[in-house]
Amino acid sequence: MLGFVVFQGFMRSELTELRESDIDYERSEVFIQGQSRTNSRRLKLEFIQMQHLYDYQHKYRADFLGRGMSTNTDRFFLSRGKGEDLNNSVTRLLRKLRWEFPQVQDLRHLRGSVITKWQDEEGLMEAMVKAGHRYVSSTERYRTTRYEELQDQLKSLHPLEKMQF
16 A cells, blocks of 8 residues: 555545556556546556565455455455455554654655655656646645745845845
8 A cells, every 4th residue: 555655646545446457467557546636547556566566466355355354345455344444554554654754744745745756857747647636736736846946035035144243
């Protein structure tokens, strides 16, 4: 789950809705179904994710299904509980992650970092497509260069900066 958030910028709802058929191991792609506020998209899987996903699907997921869970589900990620919601699993994952990296706040924070990285490396439009945003303004809110420019202007224009001590 964490790999999908860190490498593909998944939201919690997208993790829940991911199906087995959405992962194409031959093309090393994942299909993310569009939701009410996002567009559908296909993103490349990183090499390191491929083995983890394959192991999860064929070992651990099969084990979850064997423990009396509903076998007719095609959801990729399953919860250990009776429900189909992944809240407890995601909460446990975040707790472990915060233990190692206290600066991590939540999944939105991680997704925001991923989108900011995409903007810096690939540009606004590519980040918009990868994030599944329908409007450019949704992606622009993750821009950080404006803040850096404003800080530079503040340093050069602030009255205390001009005074000699």
